[in-house]
Amino acid sequence: MIKSMASTLAKELSPLQKPGRTDDLLNILVRQLEDWLVCDANVALPEEKTAALPVTMWSPAEVVAKQKLSALTTLYRYDKAGKLYCVKPSAKQNGRMFPAWQFVDPVPSLLSHVITELRGVLQFELHAFFVTQQDDLNELSPAEMLAGLPFENRGAVSPAQARLLSLPTAERLQRVLVLARYAGRGMTD
Numbered sequence: 001m002i003k004s005m006a007s008t009l010a011k012e013l014s015p016l017q018k019p020g021r022t023d024d025l026l027n028i029l030v031r032q033l034e035d036w037l038v039c040d041a042n043v044a045l046p047e048e049k050t051a052a053l054p055v056t057m058w059s060p061a062e063v064v065a066k067q068k069l070s071a072l073t074t075l076y077r078y079d080k081a082g083k084l085y086c087v088k089p090s091a092k093q094n095g096r097m098f099p100a101w102q103f104v105d106p107v108p109s110l111l112s113h114v115i116t117e118l119r120g121v122l123q124f125e126l127h128a129f130f131v132t133q134q135d136d137l138n139e140l141s142p143a144e145m146l147a148g149l150p151f152e153n154r155g156a157v158s159p160a161q162a163r164l165l166s167l168p169t170a171e172r173l174q175r176v177l178v179l180a181r182y183a184g185r186g187m188t189d
Contacts, residue, residue, distance in 0.1 A: 057100065060086075084103075
């Protein structure tokens, strides 16, 4: 199959190749396709992509264990730096809970950009922003847009919502950032 794919690619690229170099081009394509498509038996397969965003909250100890952080102080440093956020339940004076959705890829690499746009808002407003469905996002929440996945408790996803969730990560991030800039100004006024 790889050789067939490489042959097809070689034919498509034939206008770019030099005469007499077809075999070299085919070998390069086969090698590259093997690198992309064939898993080395010694390399662990990446975890399957999550089908939906979790709606649960994790305790600090759960985050440290599940994210393999060195200590609670690291977690709290990430929180203070805006790399993630916590929710302080109103019933507890000192308790912190971390929405589990923010640990689903690619969210961890995107979240700090959005939190920066929302600096100065209260923590409950920050959480509300991320999990509330937005008209500008076709009734998806910013969290869902960042992850490209619906929340696990969401009913059916419409075709229009599915198209938004399938946009490239950078485009989804930009849409959320635009919304965050607007929302951030409104929340801090």
